[in-house]
Amino acid sequence: xxxxxxxxxxxxxxSTTTYAQKVYxxxxxxxxxxxxxTSGSVYSLKDQKAAKGFIVVFMTPTCDHCxxxxxxxxxxxxxxxxxxxxxxxxxxxxxxxxxxxxxxxPEMKKLAQKKGFTFPYLSDxxxxxxxxxxxxxxxxxxVLQKKPNGFLIKYIGRIDDxxxxxxxxxxxxxxxxxxxxx
Amino acid sequence: xxSVLFACFIMLGIMAKAQSGYxxxxxxxxxxxxxxxxxxxxxxxxxxAKGYIVVFTCNTCPVAKIYQDRVEALNKTYAAKGYPVIAxxxxxxVASPGDSYVKMQERAKEKNFSYAYLEDPNHVYxxxxxxxxxxxxxxxxxxxxGNEVAxxxxxxxxxxxxxxxxxxxxxxxxxxxxxxxxPAITSTKAVGCSIKWKKEAASK
Amino acid sequence: xxxxxxxxxxxxxFLVTNAQIKLLTLNDLGKRLAKGKDTTYVINFWATxxxxxxxxxxxxxxxxxxxxxxxxxxxxxxxxxxxxLKTAVIPFVVKNKxxxxxxxxxxxxxxxxxxxxxxxWSGAIPATLFVNTHKxxxxxxxxxxxxxxxxxxxxxxx
Numbered sequence: 124x125x126x127x128x129x130x131x132x133x134x135x136x137x138s139t140t141t142y143a144q145k146v147y148x149x150x151x152x153x154x155x156x157x158x159x160x161t162s163g164s165v166y167s168l169k170d171q172k173a174a175k176g177f178i179v180v181f182m183t184p185t186c187d188h189c190x191x192x193x194x195x196x197x198x199x200x201x202x203x204x205x206x207x208x209x210x211x212x213x214x215x216x217x218x219x220x221x222x223x224x225x226x227x228x229p230e231m232k233k234l235a236q237k238k239g240f241t242f243p244y245l246s247d248x249x250x251x252x253x254x255x256x257x258x259x260x261x262x263x264x265x266v267l268q269k270k271p272n273g274f275l276i277k278y279i280g281r282i283d284d285x286x287x288x289x290x291x292x293x294x295x296x297x298x299x300x301x302x303x304x305x
Numbered sequence: 306x307x308s309v310l311f312a313c314f315i316m317l318g319i320m321a322k323a324q325s326g327y328x329x330x331x332x333x334x335x336x337x338x339x340x341x342x343x344x345x346x347x348x349x350x351x352x353x354a355k356g357y358i359v360v361f362t363c364n365t366c367p368v369a370k371i372y373q374d375r376v377e378a379l380n381k382t383y384a385a386k387g388y389p390v391i392a393x394x395x396x397x398x399v400a401s402p403g404d405s406y407v408k409m410q411e412r413a414k415e416k417n418f419s420y421a422y423l424e425d426p427n428h429v430y431x432x433x434x435x436x437x438x439x440x441x442x443x444x445x446x447x448x449x450x451g452n453e454v455a456x457x458x459x460x461x462x463x464x465x466x467x468x469x470x471x472x473x474x475x476x477x478x479x480x481x482x483x484x485x486x487x488p489a490i491t492s493t494k495a496v497g498c499s500i501k502w503k504k505e506a507a508s509k
Numbered sequence: 510x511x512x513x514x515x516x517x518x519x520x521x522x523f524l525v526t527n528a529q530i531k532l533l534t535l536n537d538l539g540k541r542l543a544k545g546k547d548t549t550y551v552i553n554f555w556a557t558x559x560x561x562x563x564x565x566x567x568x569x570x571x572x573x574x575x576x577x578x579x580x581x582x583x584x585x586x587x588x589x590x591x592x593x594l595k596t597a598v599i600p601f602v603v604k605n606k607x608x609x610x611x612x613x614x615x616x617x618x619x620x621x622x623x624x625x626x627x628x629x630w631s632g633a634i635p636a637t638l639f640v641n642t643h644k645x646x647x648x649x650x651x652x653x654x655x656x657x658x659x660x661x662x663x664x665x666x667x
Contacts, residue, residue: 188505215399222339222426254402260504261399281506367558371590437633459619465590468617494632496588496619498558 146257152273156252158213158245161228161235166211166243168267168274175207176304177274178297179265180282181215181247181258183226184234189262191288193238196262199282199297200242208266208301210242215258217248266300277304326435327443329491332451333359336430338393338423339406341413346391346421348445348452355387356446356455356482358475361436363396364412365403366498369439372460373416376440379460379475380420388444388479390420395431395439401501431500438497442475446482455482458493530599532591533612535625538584542640548580549646549666551659552638554614554626556588557601561653562635566607568656572663573609581663583609588634591615627651639666 147153156179157167168177180196182189200210216226224230228246235244247253256265256279264282267274278300283292327333335348348357360376362369380390396404406424413422425431434443444456456478463471478488542550553569555562566585573583585607589598594613602611616622623632627649630636639648639662646666654662 186503186505222424225427249407250398250402250405253399254405257402259400259402260506262506286506367590367593437631462618462620464619465592465617467591470618472620493620494623494630496623496632499561499633 145255147255147276148257149276149279152270152275153255153267154273156211156213156245156274158247158252159218159228160243160245161232161240162243166245168211171209173207174209174269176266176268176277176301178203178208178210178301179267180210180212180262181253181265182212182262183214183216184230185225186261188286191286192262192282194288195282197238197241202298203301204241206301206305208304212240212242212244213252214244214246215250215253215261216246217250218246219248264297266297268304325432326437327433327454327457329454329457331454333443333445333454334430334433335452336393336423336425338425338430340421340423341406341410341418346423348391351389353387354389354447356444356479357452358383358388358390358479359434359443359445360390360392360460361395361431361434361439361441361443362392363394363401363404363439363498363501364408365396365401365501366439368464368497371464372440375460377416377419382476383479384420386479386483388482392418392420392422393425393430393436394422395425395428395436395441396501397428397503400504404501428500428502436495436500438495438499440497441495444475444478444482444488456488456491458495462493464496530594530602530611530613532594532615533586534615535622538586538612541584543642545582545640545642547641547643548582549639549641549644549663551581551583551663552640553583553585554588554634554636554638555585556634557593557597558589559634565635565653565655566605568654568659570607570609571656572659585609585611587611587613589613639663641666 155167155169157165157169160166168174178199182192182196196210196212203209214226214228214231216223218228220227220229231244231246256276262282264278264280265276266278268277278296280296282297283295285292337345337347340346348354351357358379362376376390376392384390394404394409398405402408409422409424440460442456442458442460443454445452446455456475458474460475461471461473462468474490474493477490481488538552551569551572555566557563569583569585572581587598591613598611598613614622619632623630626638630649630651633651635653636649636651637654639646644666648666
């Protein structure tokens with residue numbers, strides 16, 4: 124008897140949790156991303172009429188691997204922006220420099236200027252998109268393809284399989300994904 | 306070559322974590338962290354305190370959760386006697402969304418916390434105190450030197466309330482301090498989940 | 510739809526596997542190890558709520574499967590709460606199709622059992638104990654193991 128009650132409770136619990144907080148996975152369509160950029164204005168994916176999709180990269184100013192990947196992220200933008208797939212970087216820690224002195228908007232602005240980012244660097248205030256796509260480590264890339272109803276998530280994961288900037292990656296995951304759409 | 310470098314990083318990381326943190330007798334640093342009610346809290350905020358029960362904890366760890374009621378009970382018993390509980394969430398909100406500030410507020414409201422529940426962005430005080438797990442308790446006593454660490458470790462030796470020879474370490478420590486004595490047991494092993502540190506993409 | 514199917518599966522699975530995962534005292538474990546004579550036991554301490562533990566379980570599973578004809582036995586000892594045996598541990602074992610022996614520790618005093626396993630153990634998991642009674646081997650590691658590290662350690666114990 125107890126087991127039946129247990130299982131009914133489990134069913135109810137499972138059904139309610141699916142509606143609690145939607146996590147977007149590969150194959151889902153993201154309605155939009157619109158966040159404040161280091162330039163001072165809001166950057167919205169929907170407004171970018173020329174783009175066919177986006178290479179979104181979640182990265183912070185201080186994480187060692189993010190710093191190591193910066194040249195590669197710049198190279199991705201240079202290669203694919205002209206083909207319709209620009210890079211959009213996102214800092215997960217938002218705007219508040221008191222809470223996140225190392226990673227919030229002011230440090231992001233300094234980084235974008237110092238490195239001469241050719242792509243927008245947006246601050247994800249309240250971790251909205253970070254949690255939406257279950258991003259737990261940095262850097263993580265998300266490849267999006269523009270669709271009539273939003274942005275189809277084609278890939279979520281590492282940029283390539285080589286941490287060492289001096290070596291050549293065997294698999295450039297993001298490039299492989301974007302090339303499929305060209 | 307890369308694996309040697311990686312191993313070095315790990316070793317440094319382990320050494321750094323192992324060496325940092327307080328021992329019994331050290332003077333603990335004060336903090337200025339945001340509470341779930343939006344106001345900042347420090348040890349100094351409690352002017353009449355004789356000491357503090359600093360509990361490094363989180364929303365998501367099952368061990369921390371099973372001790373929630375006991376932490377509440379500690380505050381109910383000891384705040385009036387001069388030893389308030391101050392809880393600090395150790396986890397990074399990106400690595401552990403369930404531990405974000407908003408989630409902390411929800412938990413505090415749901416369980417009616419009578420004590421402060423502070424967020425520690427970038428793990429500043431988690432690292433300074435040397436909290437390695439959740440829950441991890443640091444009992445501080447106000448002395449001439451400052452806020453001295455008097456006990457570090459677990460709340461008791463009875464996670465599931467099944468131990469017939471239960472020892473309530475934190476209570477015993479504070480009862481001794483209130484009598485002007487040193488706790489008989491000043492440190493025990495903290496048992497619980499590892500801290501959810503800010504994470505970087507790692508290669509395997 | 511998938512969630513309902515999954516939960517139905519869970520219901521059936523725990524009705525079926527209920528008896529297979531037992532509680533284990535250190536005394537029982539000790540007796541088991543003493544009887545082992547020539548067997549090398551790889552005792553991994555883990556929990557369903559411990560991320561790094563769950564990540565390394567496949568390595569232990571592989572060792573257990575590959576070593577079927579050798580005197581090597583993997584025993585997974587969970588530090589999950591006893592009260593979570595049916596609701597957390599068994600569903601986890603079923604979902605992940607663990608083939609190694611799994612137990613939930615049955616010791617009322619965490620401080621005491623941690624000391625008994627190893628005096629230097631901080632209580633952090635994952636942690637692994639290698640025991641071979643005949644060879645008088647007892648080595649304790651408070652760390653995560655990659656598959657290669659597991660194999661290397663076992664090689665050195667031969």
